[in-house]
Amino acid sequence: MSKEKIAIVTGGSRGLGRNTVLSLAARGIDSIFTYHSNEAQTGQVAALVAEAGRKTRALRLDTGDTSAFDAFVNDVRTTLADWGADRFDFLVNNAGTSHHNSIEKTTEAELDALYNVHFKGVFFLTQKLLPLIRDGGRIVNMSSGLTRIIVPESAPYGSMKGAVEVLTKYMAKELAPRRIAVNVVAPGAIQTDFSGGMVRDNPELNRRIADMTALGRAGLPDDIGPMIASLLSEDNRWVNAQRIEVSGGMSI
Secondary structure, eight states: OOOOOEEEETTTTTHHHHHHHHHHHHHTOEEEEEEOOOOOHHHHHHHHHHTTTEEEEEEEEOOOGGGGGGHHHHHHHHHHHTTTHHHHHEEEEOOOOOOOOOTOOOOOHHHHHIIIIIIIIHHHHHHGGGEEEEEEEEEEOOOOGGSOOOOTTTTHHHHHHHHHHHEEEEHHHGGGGGGGGGEEEEESSBOOOOGGHHHHHHHHHHHHHHTBBTTOOOOOOHHHHHHHHHHHSGTTTTTTTTTTESSSSSSO
């Protein structure tokens, strides 16, 4: 069986997920990554991974639809077999959707949609993939600076991410007999197309974020992907059950 390291990254066709896939490729790690709707972007990611001399495969998945998970796991098994492997090493639960609304105005449908993607999906996709994760592997869940920094109209989103942070500690404890380390990464405001690209494309918002950040600017995808790749490396093998905020020092 293949000795190459393999990662699964959800939401890997754009933003932080894309950067994570490329950062892993730069470190010699192959990736299976998911996309939701934009198949065109997957080809760009695959081409860049190939330039780095690594393998990748894009699989379509709605991480908010648990009924699709069994078929996805079968596709993962097929991909692993094609690559001469029967297990993978790293899981990055990155896929997410944005939401901005007050507690007063958030609808039940909005909250359910957030729950399905940001908590229920993370919980059950991890559960379904556990038989395929190699003992001694690693899991990274994605949270947000919004669990610590209280921003208007962020309560539903921030609360779901808070649940993921608690879940991460329980995963670390329960998976410890298999030596699987589980951590949660909480990015600050990053210049991507997330939330309609508002941090990247709104100069006034970008300036406000820079002013509240110790290092004096809004974050970039290149601030996050390499950090996740580093966290998954042997250099950080003793880091477990931690919330690691990667925000340049926002609101300190």
